[in-house]
Amino acid sequence: MTNEILDPAPFLPLPLATFHILLAVAEESRHGYAIIQDVEVRTGGALRLSAGTLYRSIQRMLEDGLIEEMRERPAPELDDERRRYYRITRLGSAVTRAEARRLTELVGFARAAGLAPETT
């Protein structure tokens, strides 16, 4: 595991749904429905992932190794046995960071051209 090469480049630019899902599982493992809720809250309702889009993305991200299904379960009072929990992998973290960098760069260019709002 420690020898794996973490090259995020082939994954960029990330689709929007993928980026948000990675953010949702970055700090804690979540199940599908929780991911949808988290994304909705974070974007203030602007992005509502549908079930189909969510699980298609999850399948691809599992295959690409950006996320993994949890073997350990959360505490019993928080756990729903029927649900599957996902968390980010090291590769996923690397890719998320790379994407954030890319987006920041873009915003920087826009600012230099006077087309982006300054951070307050």
Next chain:
Amino acid sequence: MNLYAALLCLFPKSFRIEYGEEMERMFIERLRATRGAIALARLWFEALADVIPNAVLVHWDILRQDMRFTLRALGRAPGFTFTAIVVAALGVGATTAAFSVTDRALIRPLPFNDPDRLVKIFQSEPGYSRFEPSPAHYRDWRRMQSSFEDVGAHANASMNLVSEGEALRVLGTAVTANLFPILDVRPLHGRLFGPDEDIEGAAGTVLLSYGLWQNNFGGREDVVGRTIRLDEESYTVVGVMPANFTFPDRTSRFWVPIRFKSTDFEDRSNQYLHLVARLKRESSLPAARADMGVVSARLGAEHPKENGITLVELKDQVPAQARLMLTALFGASLCVLLIACTNLASLLIARSLQRRRELAVRTALGAGRERLVRQLMTESATLAVGGGALGIALAAMVTPLLSQLAPANLPIANMAPIDLRVLGFASLITAITGIGFGVLPALRVSGDGNLEGLREGARGGVGGPKRLRSALVLAQVAISVILLVSSGLLIRALWKVQQVDPGIKAADVLTLRTSLPMNRYGIVTARAQFYDRVLAEIRALPGVSSAAYASFLPLVMRGGIWDVKVQGFPQDPSENKVSMRFITPEYFATLGVPLTRGRDFDAQDARFAPAAAVVSESFARKYWPGQDPIGRIFDVTFQDRIVVGVAKDVRVRGLERQSEPQVYLPYQQVADRAVPFYAPKDLAIRSTVDSAALLPSVREIIRRADPLVPISDVRTMTAIVEAETSSRSTQLRILGAFALIAILLAGIGIHGLLAFTVSNRLQEIGVRIALGAARADILRLVLGDGLRLAALGMLLGVIAAYFASVGMEALLAGISPADAPTFGATAALVGLMTIFGSLIPALRAVRVNPISVMRADS
């Protein structure tokens, strides 16, 4: 709720297993939170908008993954991949090419608007259901009919085109001005003929074909309005026809209006027109036939000798023989497709058995059945697509060659484009075969409860596939037999036809045509001067033993039929038909036709001498059996003639048909301007000098006699006779190629099966050898397997082949459908093929080292 579960079925099963439950749960929760009909509708709409595109995308994701896997797997087995693709391509390509041609020639409608309503009209006489009408008939029928929008006419019109000083003989068609509107066609440039351009005295106008326009007029648009010289008359070009337009067939390169003279309508026996009519919308062919029956009866009252009228749909122009040949061709290609598919199936079964272990391992590791099946399907489909693509390329290359088989007299453009429907059909069959036989193994393995395939040395369960493969090989052998027998019979028929004595000695005879323009050569003496001068000079050339002119050469012109009247015989016209020709002296010597009685024409048969005739033996036998025909009198061309000689019969109508008795008349004994069509135009020269060496001198002689008379149709008589069988030769070559492919594929099939059997029986063979079996016994064991299979396939094939032969009996020129030599040769070929196919596996079996085989297995 079941509805949403049903909707989820759009996703692949593996996806549903993983995520279906959660998706359903989410939907239930949202459903519970929804109030009101509008909100409910929106919920369902969003569900649809979510599931449908995402399902498609998931399928696509899986396909991409499978494709990557497939390409790797196929790359690791290049021999198998190559063979499978080539086999699939052969099946698809051959079938598509053959059907494209068959379809264009036999099935596809003609390239005219609403062609089902176009009809050809013939005179019918007892014994001849289709006789060309005369201008008088055309005029009368057109006037008296009521079923057609209009009736038009056309006739051959070969003319000498003089352009840039060079005289060219060009084949064209004279048409009535209403004909092209009847066909409902438009010119590419310019216009069609006007209604006043086909009347007597009208100025000459001409429509050019696209080919003639491109080749002889540079394809320039300013050709419209130009004046050109045809048969030494001026014609104004009024238009150019489109590239894909041919009428009446692809040989006609220009069209001029028929300008009937009032005298043309007097002779009701001047039969040379072809009529085309368009049915009225409200009429039908049966109704039109009834209508024309009435017309015929009315005309019969005025002209007692009139006969009936026949109507034929324009598209029924393919002669029955050609139709049968094309059908046989299509049948042959289907056979190749079948063999290719069985071969492909066999290959896939073999491969699947090789991969049993791999599939078992993947199943043990958790691969779902659906996933495996899907992946194998992708692999098979890839092979099918690869084979199909190669098949298209093959078809594109082969179709032009096969188009040569379509009769030249069809109004279709030269090359049949590839028929997409058939391509689709052939591809579908191949794909079904490929996918079916590729997927079966996955279904078997993943349904295998105790994972048989994982056991070391697992060889069990090959009984089923072996039986299946044996059945496939059986089918291949049987089909090959059908093709081989068909080809063999056609070869025999070809030989038989080639043996037929045409009645002439074709070797060392050069022929060519000099069509004299009738405006200067309508008078007999003018023609006589030309012939006499040319023949005298040609006969004086070194090496030339004889030369003569005739109206037409045998096998070149098959018609030219006239009625004769012989005293003491019933005047029924259908019983008294002859093939009539005007000839110069030395005709019989030149063509090598023996004179059995009397003499040839000579100087005494001058213009106003007693009208003479030479008749064929069949004529003499028919009218004066057992008597001396010399001195007898009969009537032909409205004149009494005395028989001065009897010649052996010539096969005027070709090697395969019965010819009418022949009558030859001296070229001078005809009225001025009468029967211009029969003015001698074919020159034959018998010479020991090679034609290529002789030709320049001949050309020079003709040019000196008249520089404006062009020379055309330069051929040796041998070439003409060989052309009689050239279409048979072509057909045979193609069918033979199919048969060869079939037998090769069958041989590969046998080889594959036996190799497989031997591999599976290595241990058994090793034991046998260890127990004292001789190598010869092993050889017999393996070969016996192959030969038994081939024998059974042969038996089935022979029965099927017999029925196929009976079906094509019309093509066999009298050879029996049960021809023993053909069937015998086929059996021998199949036996040989079996032995060759079995050779390598048999040798391998014989060289088995019992010790190493048994060691490997322990």
